[in-house]
Amino acid sequence: MALELAISEFSFQYWKDSPRALTNVSLTIAPGSVCALLGPTNSGKTTLLHAITGILGSHHRDAIASGQIRVGDDAFTPLPDRVLFPTVGLTLQDPYYQISGLCDTVVEEISLTLETLDIHGSDIPSRVMALLDKLGLSHLAHRKPSTLSGGELQRVALANILVAQPPILLLDEPSNSLDGTSLRRFASIVCGLKGSTTMVVADYQLELAILTADQFVIMDGGKIIFSGDRVQFIGNLSRFRALLPVGLLEQTLRSIPDSTLRKRIMMTIGIR
Ligand SMILES: Nc1ncnc2c1ncn2[C@@H]1O[C@H](COP(=O)(O)OP(=O)(O)OP(=O)(O)O)[C@@H](O)[C@H]1O
């Protein structure tokens, strides 16, 4: 079941004298919804995702943090000090780090995730195959993970997390290695998880956000500078031309089937 995710006045420094990577970040994400976390490089997107999942708390013992992170009913003040997987699943910005390197096939790789969670059973291969099928990845089942392309690896990395059915899913720049077709496919996977999974999609690109998100948050310099729903985001998009690749949206917008929505977005950001 999807869980609410709430971040309250959260600030973070990697060490005592370093600049703040995050300053007073407050954000609530409704259960089962998708939040797009947008912002230029170094704006703090990865830091925030790593704080939520517990990587920061368990790996950066000299860090200075304040505020609170709440995952469902579990409140951490200021942040989880252990990795919360499988309650919180995270796909890393670089999917190569998501693969163990120990397995000969994608099926084995994904089965290994279940084994590390102490989930065993003769039905695991069929369960993994069913997931791959659902994600349109059956053709990769018997490939060696290290031979996959960036886009293939991106989707296998997602499968590797989804197999644990995390109620909260954090995706760090998932559109990095996806071209137009695989991006739309990825977007439909994300939309299919709505309702059962609370998701945060961190990205510099806007396409996946536009195709999937209910809530839009823009970060700059470690702070949230905008938060709003789809209509508010679209209405304000032209303000963020200097921070986000607004102009590059045109191609994706033309592929949105809902013509009313498409026209409204295109007019707002000045694309004819
Ligand atoms: N391990 C670390 N140690 C020290 N500082 C770090 C570390 N990781 C990130 N930072 C700093 O924290 C700030 C935020 O970086 P972060 O990686 O969270 O940004 P980002 O929005 O994810 O950027 P990108 O779009 O390039 O992935 C930056 O100033 C960065 O230099």
Ligand SMILES: [Mg+2]
């Ligand atoms: Mg990042």
